[in-house]
Amino acid sequence: MIKVTIWNENRHEQTNPDVKEIYPGGIHNAIAGFLKEDFEVTTATLDEPEHGLTEEVLNNTDVLIWWGHLAHDDVQDEIVERVRNRVLDGMGFIPLHSAHGSKIFHVLMGTRTGELKWREADDTERLWVVDESHPIVDGLPDMIEIEKEEMYGERFGIPQPEELIFISWFSGGEVFRSGCTYKRGKGKIFYFRPGHETYPTYYQKEIQKVIRNAVKWAAPNPRSPKIHLGNVEPLEAIK
Amino acid sequence: MIKVTIWNENRHEQTNPDVKEIYPGGIHNAIAGFLKEDFEVTTATLDEPEHGLTEEVLNNTDVLIWWGHLAHDDVQDEIVERVRNRVLDGMGFIPLHSAHGSKIFHVLMGTRTGELKWREADDTERLWVVDESHPIVDGLPDMIEIEKEEMYGERFGIPQPEELIFISWFSGGEVFRSGCTYKRGKGKIFYFRPGHETYPTYYQKEIQKVIRNAVKWAAPNPRSPKIHLGNVEPLEAIK
């Protein structure tokens, strides 16, 4: 059974009554709620020791989901490095929404923070499927409508996605590459845009299905090749 | 000087007075009008012998621009094959708008015709730049607004673009991958969406700039490597 760790900054939920009302147990528990049927799920938050991401936790994680926003800078560099190494060694990684601004996302992408447009104005969002062959869209309609969401607009400062799966349309006039896959080392990464803390997005069935599919896709190969690196002898037997 | 041939079906202009009013000399001459300052430009149309695309014309073409819509099926397979071979041998190719449904586009893409949504309802279109490093966006703003255009919507049945340069937003609620590059053999291809025949899109300065930039980008290498194919001897001198 795939082992999922859901990491959440968990700060808005403590300080903003509106967010607390929507996600009384925190965003991490809302996500755990719909994943625990299919996967072995644990959670971790910023204010735990080592942000809840000890070596032991990460070594027992197949796929790490990440939600952060306000406090990206409070994440210790040492933990960021630890997470990065686990991704390169095969752990799947699913940054959600404002995790585009997290240290770990930038370290893996080779980019810098804050490179997009945004607006909190109850835009309607429509996520159009552009890669219908991908396992992440299994069981979805060809468009997901979210009645109200924060807007994110291009140009989004990411490397060209290896696979572009969703493009969002916003009622205020913008578009966004909302579902993007990357590989780094043995690890698979899926960035998924929706999920501002002041909207009940993670209760929407199609959004849950995307995240569930993404966990399955991002789980590492059970028997990934052992790669030999460093100084090597010539192979013999050239005929 | 780069040699451009602009191919146009040139049928709407003969039969639809509204189109004739907008493009009295045909779409091909409207495009030639803004390209001829920078390039050596000729035009060709469907009803000429060999559709105006003789071996001699194609051998003297660095970049071929293609506009077709009503009469894709009237293009002879032999000419399609001739164009394909020239693209594989290095000629740049710029299919515009409804050329997504042309035989030559499908032959080069590996897809089939008609796979998109569309609507003629005076939608506003906004083309957002998503690849700001690309020479095709040089000198552009970060968004091109076209007041009224035909809508094209996803899922667009194309292979994943090698470079995605523009994404369109439409006021009616759809998105579209509007500027896409591909390579086939030695040839570079740029699909560009705008330009329905009932709107004066090709008179808009930013649209002209995109096409001008695309011609420069798609022009072949002057001294492309001579590739040796077929049955070969082993290379000697393995130490």
Next chain:
Amino acid sequence: MIKVTIWNENRHEQTNPDVKEIYPGGIHNAIAGFLKEDFEVTTATLDEPEHGLTEEVLNNTDVLIWWGHLAHDDVQDEIVERVRNRVLDGMGFIPLHSAHGSKIFHVLMGTRTGELKWREADDTERLWVVDESHPIVDGLPDMIEIEKEEMYGERFGIPQPEELIFISWFSGGEVFRSGCTYKRGKGKIFYFRPGHETYPTYYQKEIQKVIRNAVKWAAPNPRSPKIHLGNVEPLEAIK
């Protein structure tokens, strides 16, 4: 259970005693032999009516494996079109070795036949894994050595692979992109190089594992989104 159809030209096996000795039941049955434990397998060959690829057969196929060489031109265009449509509608497709020259491969790639180097001289081939995160390499070593094989050398006239999984080294001095994925419509495609008819390549365990993994990867989504195409009304409720 994934339904696999293995298509083989099955001509060398009739006319060349050396090939018959290696593959007495034909290449298709050699491949069926190692796939049938995990999948529901049937075979089809060129000389059957409709080449064994009736509408019914294809509609009951999740993944089609293709081996052809001598007789690419004997495959009827109508069947090629039928196969292409099934791929675009979601059937996985795995062309092996000289299937790079088949009509169906070119129709899906947008290329033309014969664009590579080759040599029949008992080269040693080494397939190096370059994408260790991919499910197709699960359970493999980081290099597969085939003692003797036909050489294929670059430049291989394919579109840039969407994922490049293996690169081959040949003792005579060449390299080749030996494991390449593409998507076309809802269908996933994996080209895999090894398997010249005069060598017992399909009996090698690692080669069998690659093909087995590829079948799992190429199988279609069970519930792929229903895509709405054609003329559409504007979406309502733009706020």
Next chain:
Amino acid sequence: MIKVTIWNENRHEQTNPDVKEIYPGGIHNAIAGFLKEDFEVTTATLDEPEHGLTEEVLNNTDVLIWWGHLAHDDVQDEIVERVRNRVLDGMGFIPLHSAHGSKIFHVLMGTRTGELKWREADDTERLWVVDESHPIVDGLPDMIEIEKEEMYGERFGIPQPEELIFISWFSGGEVFRSGCTYKRGKGKIFYFRPGHETYPTYYQKEIQKVIRNAVKWAAPNPRSPKIHLGNVEPLEAIK
């Protein structure tokens, strides 16, 4: 005229007589020697103040070439950040050979150091062109042979190249993705493998041509779009 800055660690040249004999003025001056006809060239080295990469120098650089090996860790993080920001803002970047292990390469790629095979054993290297449409291969043969070089072998721990231009074959049995392009923000990146300090590789005409072509390709757009980021108002005039 394109402004090129060539950065060199310049340590081997001081301490290893063999290297000094091959590159008496340092690798940076050998490269400057063949670039100065076509470009405005300056050089910078590790032991200069700020490693020779002041704000002023970088702001006057269109394309930065980077050669480093022994002393990657001696490059200050502050300068690495400065270089990264200039790349994201449009400066071209050409890391050569062992620059794959530099901090700046990893920061831009999202990877970590040392992930490849290597051997110093006078292997013969052959770089095969696999993307014949690319401006970087203009004027080249379809294969470049280097009589003796250090071997680099896969798996190379890089993100999948956006364009793969060269694949190397080594006489000892390995392959390597030797010419790879990426984009980050407005900046274009070309990694090029050859150039171990104990071989006279940078005197070879074809290698010089590759680097010259790469500088032209990596130079930024003269008038790159001004991208508006951050909090934005809705666009008006939705019809």
